[in-house]
Amino acid sequence: MVTQAEAPRPESGLHLDDFSLAKVPARKQSASDRWLKYLGVPVAALALITLLLMPTPTGLTLCGQKALALFAMALVLWVAEPVPNYVASLLLMVMLVTMGVWEERKVLGVLGLDVIWLNVTAFVLSSVLVKTNLAKRVALQMAVRFGRKAMPVLLAFVVLQLGLAALVPATAARSVMTLPIIMIVAAVYGSTVKNPNNFGKNLALLNIQGINIFSSGFLTGSTCNIMAAAFILQMTAHKVYYSEWLLGALPVVTGAMLLSWWLGPRLFFRLAPEQERPSVPGGMEALTAELGKMGAVTRAEWHGALIFGLVLLLWVTDKYHKALFGFEISPVVAALIGCVVALCPRIGLLKWNDADIPWHLLIFSTGAYAGGLALSETGAAQWLVDAVFDLFSIKPGISFWALYCIVMAVSMFSHIVFTSKTIRTIILIPMIIAIANRLGFNPVALALPAAFTLSWVVTLPISGKPNVLFYGTNQYSIGDHLVSGLAVCAMGTALLILAGFTLYRAMGIVPY
Amino acid sequence: MRVPLKIILLMAALSCAWPCAGAAPVGFTSAHETVAIQPDGSARVRSELSWKERDGGPLLLPFNYTAAEDLRVTRGEKGAVVAARLEQVEGMTYLRVAAARRAASVAAEFVVPRYLDWNKAGPGEYGYYRWKSVYRNNMRRSIDSVTLEIVLPPGFIAAGFGRSVPSPAAEEALPPYWVKNVDGASHLFMKAGNLALGRACSLEYSFARRGRSPWLPLAAALAALLWLFFCRDLISVK
Numbered sequence: 001m002v003t004q005a006e007a008p009r010p011e012s013g014l015h016l017d018d019f020s021l022a023k024v025p026a027r028k029q030s031a032s033d034r035w036l037k038y039l040g041v042p043v044a045a046l047a048l049i050t051l052l053l054m055p056t057p058t059g060l061t062l063c064g065q066k067a068l069a070l071f072a073m074a075l076v077l078w079v080a081e082p083v084p085n086y087v088a089s090l091l092l093m094v095m096l097v098t099m100g101v102w103e104e105r106k107v108l109g110v111l112g113l114d115v116i117w118l119n120v121t122a123f124v125l126s127s128v129l130v131k132t133n134l135a136k137r138v139a140l141q142m143a144v145r146f147g148r149k150a151m152p153v154l155l156a157f158v159v160l161q162l163g164l165a166a167l168v169p170a171t172a173a174r175s176v177m178t179l180p181i182i183m184i185v186a187a188v189y190g191s192t193v194k195n196p197n198n199f200g201k202n203l204a205l206l207n208i209q210g211i212n213i214f215s216s217g218f219l220t221g222s223t224c225n226i227m228a229a230a231f232i233l234q235m236t237a238h239k240v241y242y243s244e245w246l247l248g249a250l251p252v253v254t255g256a257m258l259l260s261w262w263l264g265p266r267l268f269f270r271l272a273p274e275q276e277r278p279s280v281p282g283g284m285e286a287l288t289a290e291l292g293k294m295g296a297v298t299r300a301e302w303h304g305a306l307i308f309g310l311v312l313l314l315w316v317t318d319k320y321h322k323a324l325f326g327f328e329i330s331p332v333v334a335a336l337i338g339c340v341v342a343l344c345p346r347i348g349l350l351k352w353n354d355a356d357i358p359w360h361l362l363i364f365s366t367g368a369y370a371g372g373l374a375l376s377e378t379g380a381a382q383w384l385v386d387a388v389f390d391l392f393s394i395k396p397g398i399s400f401w402a403l404y405c406i407v408m409a410v411s412m413f414s415h416i417v418f419t420s421k422t423i424r425t426i427i428l429i430p431m432i433i434a435i436a437n438r439l440g441f442n443p444v445a446l447a448l449p450a451a452f453t454l455s456w457v458v459t460l461p462i463s464g465k466p467n468v469l470f471y472g473t474n475q476y477s478i479g480d481h482l483v484s485g486l487a488v489c490a491m492g493t494a495l496l497i498l499a500g501f502t503l504y505r506a507m508g509i510v511p512y
Numbered sequence: 513m514r515v516p517l518k519i520i521l522l523m524a525a526l527s528c529a530w531p532c533a534g535a536a537p538v539g540f541t542s543a544h545e546t547v548a549i550q551p552d553g554s555a556r557v558r559s560e561l562s563w564k565e566r567d568g569g570p571l572l573l574p575f576n577y578t579a580a581e582d583l584r585v586t587r588g589e590k591g592a593v594v595a596a597r598l599e600q601v602e603g604m605t606y607l608r609v610a611a612a613r614r615a616a617s618v619a620a621e622f623v624v625p626r627y628l629d630w631n632k633a634g635p636g637e638y639g640y641y642r643w644k645s646v647y648r649n650n651m652r653r654s655i656d657s658v659t660l661e662i663v664l665p666p667g668f669i670a671a672g673f674g675r676s677v678p679s680p681a682a683e684e685a686l687p688p689y690w691v692k693n694v695d696g697a698s699h700l701f702m703k704a705g706n707l708a709l710g711r712a713c714s715l716e717y718s719f720a721r722r723g724r725s726p727w728l729p730l731a732a733a734l735a736a737l738l739w740l741f742f743c744r745d746l747i748s749v750k
Binding site: 057 | 638640669672691693724728729732733735736737739740743746747
């Protein structure tokens with residue numbers, strides 16, 4: 001799509017000052033970016049006016065219609081960026097209140113949601129890894145081992161995310177662990193916060209996809225997978241086993257990730273020749289020397305690893321908390337414990353000024369979540385899913401495979417209007433089972449493959465927690481995110497359809 | 513929700529002291545009450561109750577209003593008219609219906625003169641009117657499934673929902689209410705399962721006059737035009 005041949009500052013490659021996220025960096029604009037900006041406001045106004053003035057559809061309240069209109073307007077503003085995204089978010093919040101869509105206390109209360117707090121804590125913990133040079137050491141080791149060329153290092157991250165998904169169920173935990181490493185590896189290839197390039201774009205977006213999509217490879221990878229399996233058991237009496245889920249979902253997600261890894265740098269965000277190799281002066285030798293210069297693991301690094309390890313331990317042992325402590329420590333509270341230790345004088349490592357928290361990102365996220373939650377609370381999100389199913393006029397007599405393709409596509413892309421995987425699971429899976437029952441098809445044949453799509457939340461920054469975190473790296477725009485997300489979802493849908501004809505038939509999930 | 517003690521005592525008294533009440537049906541399967549609010553604030557109500565089996569005798573149906581006019585009660589699918597009247601028992605109003613043993617349902621239709629008080633309802637902020645509708649089960653037996661349907665007056669549209677009883681099961685769960693705009697009328701639905709003795713389901717909702725204010729679209733169009741004019745430097749050749 002876009003080839004950025006801007007020259008990175010070669011000497012900046014490993015200077016940690018370049019990773020500051022708290023200040024909003026200025027981005028260079030291409031001619032197409034400027035046109036997008038210019039047309040963004042009229043297109044946003046047009047979307048708002050059209051949706052506001054259309055007759056209220058059946059199944060939608062007035063507030064739902066307004067929420068839909070405002071979300072469409074904000075989406076255009078976020079993608080085209082005629083105004084900074086935090087301004088668009090603030091405007092959305094103001095309009096949600098002044099148009100009577102959502103109560104003021106609820107709109108303002110979004111800033112206190114767990115996802116926002118997770119962001120704050122994640123950036124504090126990332127600062128620990130950066131300040132102690134632990135992230136630099138891991139990143140350098142990855143770069144030295146796999147990084148002679150861009151493609152192998154990108155593949156190494158795909159493999160890393162696959163491994164982490166099997167071990168650490170919380171996507172936020174995987175994001176926090178890999179975020180600083182990604183930023184330093186990106187910088188090795190010339191992509192910094194101030195001067196991002198297509199390598200950084202590919203690296204960040206591929207990791208977002210890896211973190212989210214690999215969650216769908218394992219039954220225990222996400223709560224929504226377990227919920228979907230519970231719905232299937234409850235409504236069809238079919239017990240979904242871990243092995244059945246693994247065999248059905250993992251080949252599809254692995255295939256999609258490999259396709260994304262292969263196509264991303266070649267088709268969507270092409271790498272300029274200088275981005276194919278490390279851009280630090282002296283190349284790989286310099287990186288090896290830099291790693292050598294770091295010497296043995298320092299006391300501070302051990303200290304940082306210990307704090308991070310404590311949080312990680314709390315994250316991965318969540319199901320044993322109740323037995324151990326009598327209560328469960330949520331991922332946010334576990335991260336808060338880490339922040340307390342990290343910021344505490346004498347035992348910690350950071351002073352408040354060392355914590356690199358991008359508040360502009362948190363404001364953007366708050367507005368975006370407010371818009372998404374208003375869609376959900378007013379029933380507009382559910383109405384949209386119903387409307388899409390109605391659009392295909394699913395009636396008795398429809399062939400199983402036509403219905404299978406429709407269900408896969410709707411399940412896959414419906415995440416665009418939801419901020420919560422849980423609520424999407426609650427709406428989609430029972431609805432699909434009911435449709436299958438009504439039309440006389442085996443409900444498991446549709447519901448189980450549809451459940452495999454629930455974690456594919458890769459299209460917008462608000463679609464999933466990791467997305468918001470990674471958006472703060474300034475490596476890509478919301479438009480880039482949208483393009484790559486839609487592409488990988490299209491690939492995933494195609495793979496699920498292919499699997500339906502082959503693998504799922506062999507497994508007995510769908511009929512011959 | 514806690515069951516008011518008064519209602520428990522009343523029901524206990526009914527079952528012991530009043531033979532007709534003692535001959536109550538066994539297991540109501542569903543209740544569907546449609547409340548069509550009229551422009552003058554009155555409401556046309558149709559209240560249906562069905563059951564699988566009962567042990568004969570007259571029925572005492574829940575009656576949640578202050579008065580009823582033009583009362584007409586029918587039974588079964590054929591809709592045969594049956595005798596019915598309002599009765600006060602221990603300060604509570606019931607609809608006493610002489611339903612035959614073999615009938616599987618009864619439907620009562622009546623007009624409630626002052627259902628919605630327009631002065632209390634609004635319009636408040638954003639031009640929204642707010643009201644609350646309640647269905648309380650005053651019978652001795654529980655009802656497996658209750659649907660409350662509110663039809664808004666002509667010329668009004670549902671704006672949103674407030675609190676409901678039952679409330680959504682969890683923070684991230686589907687609410688028990690929904691809306692359907694059919695033939696220019698807004699129908700609000702509320703569903704509750706297993707409504708036991710003295711329990712009520714209720715729904716707070718807001719509605720507004722149909723028709724759109726032109727100001728926001730005009731302001732948006734104006735902002736777009738101003739942007740196109742003042743920000744044309746964005747696309748000027750550099």
